Amino acid sequence: MKQRAFPELEQLESIAARLGNRAHCEIVETVEHAGCRFPIHCLTLGSSAPNVPVLAYFGGVHGLEKIGSEVILAYLHTLCELLDWDEELNRRLSNSRLVFMPLVNPVGVFRGTRCNGHGVDLMRNSPIESDGNTRLYSGQRFSPKLPWYRGDESKMEKEAQALCRVVHRHLFDAPLAIAVDLHSGFGIHDRLWFPYASRQTPFPDLADAYALKQLFDRCYPHHFYKIEPMSQEYVISGDLWDYLYDDFTDRYRQRKLFLPLTLEMGSWLWLRKSPTHLFQRHGLFHPLLPHRQQRILRRHLTLFDFLFRCLLYPRQWAKLDTPQAEENQRQAMELWYG
Numbered sequence: 001m002k003q004r005a006f007p008e009l010e011q012l013e014s015i016a017a018r019l020g021n022r023a024h025c026e027i028v029e030t031v032e033h034a035g036c037r038f039p040i041h042c043l044t045l046g047s048s049a050p051n052v053p054v055l056a057y058f059g060g061v062h063g064l065e066k067i068g069s070e071v072i073l074a075y076l077h078t079l080c081e082l083l084d085w086d087e088e089l090n091r092r093l094s095n096s097r098l099v100f101m102p103l104v105n106p107v108g109v110f111r112g113t114r115c116n117g118h119g120v121d122l123m124r125n126s127p128i129e130s131d132g133n134t135r136l137y138s139g140q141r142f143s144p145k146l147p148w149y150r151g152d153e154s155k156m157e158k159e160a161q162a163l164c165r166v167v168h169r170h171l172f173d174a175p176l177a178i179a180v181d182l183h184s185g186f187g188i189h190d191r192l193w194f195p196y197a198s199r200q201t202p203f204p205d206l207a208d209a210y211a212l213k214q215l216f217d218r219c220y221p222h223h224f225y226k227i228e229p230m231s232q233e234y235v236i237s238g239d240l241w242d243y244l245y246d247d248f249t250d251r252y253r254q255r256k257l258f259l260p261l262t263l264e265m266g267s268w269l270w271l272r273k274s275p276t277h278l279f280q281r282h283g284l285f286h287p288l289l290p291h292r293q294q295r296i297l298r299r300h301l302t303l304f305d306f307l308f309r310c311l312l313y314p315r316q317w318a319k320l321d322t323p324q325a326e327e328n329q330r331q332a333m334e335l336w337y338g
């Protein structure tokens with residue numbers, strides 16, 4: 001399939017080769033486009049036991065926002081090097097698992113399109129219907145030629161199904177699981193979103209999301225993330241994380257926590273400094289200048305490290321069984337739904 005360069009896929013395969021038997025790498029799906037076959041990889045580091053906490057990273061769901069894939073690949077590169085000598089990291093990984101799907105939509109990343117090869121916006125592709133919202137960007141089923149096309153109602157796209165399979169296999173069984181799905185493009189701030197995307201009602205684990213935010217604010221008072229339910233900004237149909245979260249909640253919520261987060265990197269700031277990039281294909285979603293790209297590749301390492309710590313030491317924030325949980329719920333309602 002490599003008539004044309006696909007640097008992100010080459011980078012992923014090179015990291016997987018360097019990791020060797022220190023990682024488990026598999027092709028969880030293959031999609032075809034224009035006579036070429038594109039693999040979707042899932043790479044895992046750490047314990048393969050079903051009862052360890054899991055932190056998972058997903059990128060390239062919207063192919064045009066390939067900076068998300070690149071941020072994950074840069075993080076994977078760092079982990080790959082650290083594993084050689086950082087005994088503490090090796091110890092952490094003996095009690096936990098990191099899961100990576102950096103190229104969920106390889107055809108989209110390869111072609112520089114938001115949608116997959118069938119014109120489907122994968123983040124509008126689940127059966128979840130939004131709460132009475134009819135804007136075009138919320139998802140439409142008129143035509144794949146228009147943006148935000150939701151695809152066939154009766155069957156999810158192969159890429160979306162592959163993502164769901166990975167979440168089911170690696171995250172649903174875990175006592176605690178955090179997913180981070182990386183996107184870019186909305187606004188000038190970096191946002192960390194939690195459910196719901198489809199409705200403006202609080203999700204059942206609101207108190208935990210609030211406790212996580214409190215902990216982050218306390219430990220990193222100068223961080224720059226706006227942490228909020230996604231529906232505060234806009235409401236969409238077909239969100240894969242709402243779909244997975246609801247599925248998890250029906251089955252397991254009494255016993256464990258699955259927290260899906262979306263990291264929406266605010267790319268309009270990059271444009272403000274270089275407005276002419278708006279007229280280039282990736283301009284609105286990708287930092288085009290090398291120094292700006294490098295800055296984005298290292299910008300989120302503090303967050304990733306914080307989330308890893310939260311995964312390993314959840315007693316301060318997750319599934320609290322104390323009066324503090326009620327207080328967190330009250331404050332969260334006041335902050336986001338007041």
Ligand SMILES: [Zn+2]
Pocket residue numbers: 062065183184
């Ligand atoms: Zn996106």
